[in-house]
Amino acid sequence: MALTEQDLLAALAGVQDPQTGTDFVSTRAVRNVQLQGGDVAFDVELGYPAKSLIPGLRSQLIAAARTVPGVQNVSVNLTSKIVAHAVQRGVQLLPGVKNIIAVSSGKGGVGKSTTAVNLALALAAEGAQVGLLDADIYGPSMPTMTRTSGKPDSLDGKFMEPKRSMGLQINSIGFLVDDEQAMIWRGPMASQALEQLVMQTRWDNLDYLVVDMPPGTGDIQLTMAQKVPLTGAVIVTTPQDIALIDAKKGITMFQKVSVPILGLVENMAVHLCSNCGHAEHIFGAEGGKKMAEAQGLQYLGALPLKMSIREQADSGLPTVAAEPDSDVSALYKDIARQVAVKIAQQGKDFSAKFPTITISKKS
Template identity: 90%
Template sequence: MAFTEQDLLAALASVQDPHTGKDFVSTRAVRNVQVEGGDVAFDVELGYPAKSLIPELRSQLIAAARTLPGVQNVSVNITSKIIAHAVQRGVQLLPGVKNIIAVASGKGGVGKSTTAVNLALALSAEGARVGLLDADVYGPSMPTMTRTSGKPDSVDGKLMEPKVSMGLQINSIGFLVDEAQAMIWRGPMASQALEQLIMQTRWDNLDYLVVDMPPGTGDIQLTMAQKVPLTGAVIVTTPQDIALIDAKKGITMFQKVSVPILGLVENMAVHVCSNCGHAEHIFGAEGGKRMAESYDMDYLGALPLKMSIREQADSGQPTVAAEPDSEVSRIYKDIARKVAVKVAQQSKDFSSKFPTITISKKS
């Protein structure tokens, strides 16, 4: 029984993207459709990295195509194309970086750095080119968490070459100062150092640069929010009321400088006893989820208070690298995809497409 390309597209429209809830046909993700007798072939182009989802999506699309009578062989090629998205008005994109994601918290001790490094590793595991910038000038932790050290190299004497570990391009103020040295810098000096760290690193074709922000809403955070081209911010908090109060300040700061909030991660949401399995909400239950709802922002997910997460980060092998198939890694990867989808849904960056206009007065 003969079928047309339109018949095939109608069948494929029954498959929905699990993160957007939309089908791949109406969003024009299905491309290069070919129908030859009983053989069909087509591509699906995602706007976010989703390597772990591809086998299941391919199976669903093949099954949908085979609902048409006469279909014999189905060839599906699923790829991701990540583009640059809009940033704050008047701020230019960073060379070699498409999107910058700030991971922030209103206060310290909520697991922001651990979340940042695992988010970066999860985006990389899903197929993206990812960088990690340690912007916590007063307490850099990425050298330890990524098992990297030493002064950055420079090919031209102007730009620093990022360290490479676990597939990530990494730079940190911790590479430039002695580990035991106290960073006794006033706000403007620290802000300038951070600005140089970001702008003078030779990032190599990154889809995402994840920035581990220092806690709080002071000079450094304001410099980041005003001068660095941020695609969006992820807020990390615990369910505890005091942590939530400070997280609100971080949310307000990003809103005032027009940086989109990509969502909220609730860390240390529940502790499960390693001996008896008893679950206990040490810092309160679902406080972050309620706050996300009250601010009308995406609740990206909840992570447990688990000793292995801390131990793996301290050893230089964060959870997504140490146990890529574990339940905790699955949560991190789910959060990473949600963040990437949120980025993909934002306005595109058209700054590089505007023509140069020269006005002159001829006599």
């Protein structure tokens, strides 16, 4: 009995995407099926970066294909194609950037910047082109966390070239002012500086631009939410009540300006003793998880309060770069994939696909 494409697809439908719970056939991720005798070849295209999952997925797909009678050799090409997704109505996409992710918190001291830099590194480790923008005008920390410094270069006197470190493209107000200079700026001035950082950086073909937002819900946050094309926001909080109260304000702000919430990260969820490994819930247990459920948000996961995370960020080599195969890095990569999948499931941006209509008067 001759091998058919229908038989092959029926077998492949038994393999599920571990991030979405759906199969690759019904979602039309399986493409370019080729059958030649007992040789089978096909492509699988993911809408999110998943470099760490590809070996396991390839093995599963090959095993499924070989259950079909007559199949001898199987070739699977797994790739990721990341496209631009819809942003706030009336806001144009940023040149060179497909998707912008705001990492936000209602208050300071919850590890937002550490989460942002590790999220960016995790997306890059999974195979995406990633940028990192330090939007914390009053307290920029990315120069320290990424070992970058000095004034940005400009090739044309108009656009800044991002710094490059650990596979990321980076810009920060910290590159433009002295380390000890206090940013004594009123809201409008700080907001204008942020707009320049975003709009006048020559980002180079980014799949994701991760923005480390300042804490709170003031002028800078509103500028980002209303004028910068945000694909979505990630909320970072600790489990304690005082942090959750402020995190809820941040959630409300993004909802009011129609920026999707991609999910909530519960940072410092449990303290792990560096000597004995004892786990203790210093800031309370599962406060962030409970709030995510109450707000109808995706709970992206919990990160530990661990000394090495702080030490590595302070040293300029955050955890995902310093210990890429560690358990904590695996947590950051899982969060990154969840965020990317959530974006992939949103509506795509079709602004570039509308035809250009030209009206001319012919003589």
